[in-house]
Amino acid sequence: MxxxxxxxxxxxxxxxxxxxxxxxxxxxxxxxxxxxxxxxxxxxxxxxxxxxxxxxxxxxxxxxxxxxxxxxxxxxxxxxxxxxxxxxxxxxxxxxxxxxxxxxxxxxxxxxxxxxxxxxxxxxxxxxxxxxxxxxPETSFRKYCFQKKFQYRIIQELAKKYGTSISATALRFCSIGNHPIMVVYAYDKKIKWYWSSSDFRFRWLKYGKDKLPEDTVAGEYFELNRKITTTEPVFAMDWFNIKYSHQAELPFKEHCLARDKHTLSLIWEE
Ligand SMILES: [Zn+2]
Missing domain, CATH: 1.10.10.2910 (Arc Repressor Mutant, subunit A)
Structure with missing residues (x-):
């Protein structure tokens, strides 16, 4: 990590x-x-x-x-x-x-x-x-999240409320939000950094930092030039290094923001 x-x-x-x-x-x-x-x-x-x-x-x-x-x-x-x-x-x-x-x-x-x-x-x-x-600020951030079911919209709302970027807001959500998420930033197909909530189920990406996994929304943006702006279903094995086979098809969601050579993916389990 x-x-x-x-x-x-x-x-x-x-x-x-x-x-x-x-x-x-x-x-x-x-x-x-x-x-x-x-x-x-x-x-x-x-x-x-x-x-x-x-x-x-x-x-x-x-x-x-x-x-x-x-x-x-x-x-x-x-x-x-x-x-x-x-x-x-x-x-x-x-x-x-x-x-x-x-x-x-x-x-x-x-x-x-x-x-x-x-x-x-x-x-x-x-x-x-x-x-x-x-x-x-922590108290107000936590209060806003309280009892809200996580979806990408929550990050958008928080970013608007605090006048912060989506990436800064998602990183803050990793530390004090009410649902485990992972944030992955890639530039020109290369993963520059990733970060997750401490209770996120997986710690390791499929290829570590070496390569952006291809069967992901971010991967397809680079590989297939396909830009998807909605939240999409992905499987755990698409993004993560899976230890046990029963975890391979665990359903996750990915919301990817893509522009030029940048992608920012938010990934979470429902
Ligand atoms: Zn400084």
Missing amino acids: QEKSEFLSERDVIDINALASSIADYYFPHGQIDPIVIADKNNITSSFGNYSDSFDGLLECEDNDFHIFINLDRLQQAYSERARFTFGHELGHYFIDDHRNSLLKGLSPSHCSFTGFKSKNRAERQADYFASCLLM
């Missing part, structure tokens, strides 16, 4: 979630979190500009003053889901004590961030996790 939080300790996960939740609940006890307002209230200035490809976001500290730069060249507009997530990520570098202190002491250079769980750097993962917990 590709560990999406392999650089986060259990302590990190608990502490960062508690920190981000307390900030979210304090500034926005009801309604969607606006990270720009949180920055304003903490005297962090910000600018949205076109900075070519050098970073998604950046937190700078000069004479004890903090400033956040958001790069619209990479994140479309200021209120896009990715810009919001990046802004939340930069706030993480401010609110996580170690990050802020090392900036204040001039020990670390300004954080040039590429957000969205791409970085292997621990501080970057911590800031990504902070953004996810800040924008999708």
Whole structure:
């Protein structure tokens, strides 16, 4: 299993979630979190500009003053889901004590961030996790899911409610949702990462990360150029490495979002 939080300790996960939740609940006890307002209230200035490809976001500290730069060249507009997530990520570098202190002491250079769980750097993962917990606060997220039967629509509704991308929302659902799911991201037929709820029935993909299984909605998008936008039935053996033959035909569902060379599959058992 590709560990999406392999650089986060259990302590990190608990502490960062508690920190981000307390900030979210304090500034926005009801309604969607606006990270720009949180920055304003903490005297962090910000600018949205076109900075070519050098970073998604950046937190700078000069004479004890903090400033956040958001790069619209990479994140479309200021209120896009990715810009919001990046802004939340930069706030993480401010609110996580170690990050802020090392900036204040001039020990670390300004954080040039590429957000969205791409970085292997621990501080970057911590800031990504902070953004996810800040924008999708645990108590409210759980309350929304409570007693709702899982279907793809739930992820869409949550993403709309919190102003987050489908992938960020699905990953949050893996940790605190009320139904086990797996999320698989592939680029150009190659699996880049996958992640699942801790109680998801299967741990291993059919070919590991080496190859996208062909008899899946994502596989057929690449192999047969077939784009299906509805939730489709698949068998366990289509996606997973099956240990016992009686598990081969267990029915699962797959909902695949496909665009250009990207696919994002959500897989779950009913
Ligand atoms: Zn960063």
